[in-house]
Amino acid sequence: MRKKFLITLFTATVSLVLMSSLILNTYAASQRDIDELNDKKSQAEDELNSVNAQMDTAESELESLKSQVAEVESELARLNTQLDDLNNSIDTKEAEIKQEEAEIEEKDDLLKQRMVAFYELGDTSYLDLLFNSADLFDFLSTYSIVQQIVEADTALINELEEKKAQLEADKAELESNRAEVQTVKAEQEKKSTELQSLQAEKEQVIDSLSEDQKALEQQIQAFEDAIDEAQEEIRRQEAANNAANGKYEGSFEGVLEWPLSYNYNIITSIFGNRTAPTAGASTNHGAIDIGVSYVPVYAPASGKVILAGYVSGYGNYIKIDHGNGYYTAFGHLSAFNVRAGDVVSTGQQIAVSGNTGVSTGPHLHYEVYIGGSSKGYRVDPLQYTSHPSLIYH
Numbered sequence: 001m002r003k004k005f006l007i008t009l010f011t012a013t014v015s016l017v018l019m020s021s022l023i024l025n026t027y028a029a030s031q032r033d034i035d036e037l038n039d040k041k042s043q044a045e046d047e048l049n050s051v052n053a054q055m056d057t058a059e060s061e062l063e064s065l066k067s068q069v070a071e072v073e074s075e076l077a078r079l080n081t082q083l084d085d086l087n088n089s090i091d092t093k094e095a096e097i098k099q100e101e102a103e104i105e106e107k108d109d110l111l112k113q114r115m116v117a118f119y120e121l122g123d124t125s126y127l128d129l130l131f132n133s134a135d136l137f138d139f140l141s142t143y144s145i146v147q148q149i150v151e152a153d154t155a156l157i158n159e160l161e162e163k164k165a166q167l168e169a170d171k172a173e174l175e176s177n178r179a180e181v182q183t184v185k186a187e188q189e190k191k192s193t194e195l196q197s198l199q200a201e202k203e204q205v206i207d208s209l210s211e212d213q214k215a216l217e218q219q220i221q222a223f224e225d226a227i228d229e230a231q232e233e234i235r236r237q238e239a240a241n242n243a244a245n246g247k248y249e250g251s252f253e254g255v256l257e258w259p260l261s262y263n264y265n266i267i268t269s270i271f272g273n274r275t276a277p278t279a280g281a282s283t284n285h286g287a288i289d290i291g292v293s294y295v296p297v298y299a300p301a302s303g304k305v306i307l308a309g310y311v312s313g314y315g316n317y318i319k320i321d322h323g324n325g326y327y328t329a330f331g332h333l334s335a336f337n338v339r340a341g342d343v344v345s346t347g348q349q350i351a352v353s354g355n356t357g358v359s360t361g362p363h364l365h366y367e368v369y370i371g372g373s374s375k376g377y378r379v380d381p382l383q384y385t386s387h388p389s390l391i392y393h
């Protein structure tokens with residue numbers, strides 16, 4: 001798990017970040033780098049497609065939630081209108097009931113006055129009424145008229161009471177309707193709250209997916225840029241290789257400077273036959289080995305770099321054409337500061353020494369050719385090279 005993480009970290013970070021610095025240091029862009037970058041880019045594109053699909057789903061879910069919210073909101077508006085109507089009807093009924101009550105009170109007062117008048121009359125004037133009546137029939141008739149008036153008043157009051165009772169029943173029904181509508185409204189409000197919270201959650205999911213999309217798009221763009229850069233670098237290398245095919249136009253002055261700082265003066269292997277060579281190393285050592293670790297290597301004379309790359313056995317290897325058939329070469333390098341085709345001047349840093357190829361430990365393998373880089377022969381560099389006093393190990 002940790003290893004996988006480290007590998008992922010390495011390939012993702014190093015191939016992107018170090019890509020450019022590797023190119024600058026070693027000019028080592030290759031088709032393999034481009035293939036790797038294309039693989040990574042494809043992975044990012046697959047991921048982006050998956051995020052896009054999730055986004056489509058989330059967006060259509062959000063649309064559905066929004067239309068549900070709108071539906072509930074319009075239902076709530078309808079319920080509010082209904083409630084307003086019911087409240088108005090209830091107010092109207094209440095007003096009508098009050099009016100009815102006033103009318104009943106008024107009629108009741110009138111009846112009471114009549115009754116009082118009648119009974120007062122009863123106490124003091126029944127006999128008068130009786131005696132003033134022409135006859136018994138007249139008296140009974142007068143009495144009957146009064147009684148009829150009282151009965152009519154009572155009937156009217158009863159009718160008003162009934163009407164009031166009906167109004168109150170109507171009002172009670174309206175209130176029960178209102179309670180039902182309020183229950184439905186409360187349910188719809190709860191539903192609306194739930195839907196709105198679902199909508200907010202969905203919007204958050206969409207925001208986060210949108211960030212993922214942006215990040216992946218940037219990643220894909222970064223891979224594309226790195227691929228472009230690597231392709232451009234390969235083109236530059238090809239151009240440099242073509243340029244390197246041309247010979248150095250300058251001429252060799254006859255002196256090779258020491259290719260290192262003068263304080264690096266330990267010779268670990270001299271030029272000539274070796275009695276006990278390291279496995280894989282040549283018995284005929286056509287070079288000198290200088291014992292250094294990772295230090296700058298300088299051009300021993302002006303010339304043109306004709307090779308800067310990996311060579312089996314030599315590791316990272318540089319060969320320089322100095323003109324007039326003189327060449328120098330350096331092996332086991334850890335990094336390049338020049339590329340094939342570059343024209344260099346005496347003392348210019350060309351590389352960093354190291355331990356690449358077949359090597360028992362960090363050292364600089366230094367060769368001098370005369371008569372051609374491949375058809376010529378190698379000579380002891382010390383014979384042609386100004387050098388510090390040397391220590392042999």
Ligand SMILES: [Zn+2]
Nearest residue numbers: 287288289365
């Ligand atoms: Zn050597």
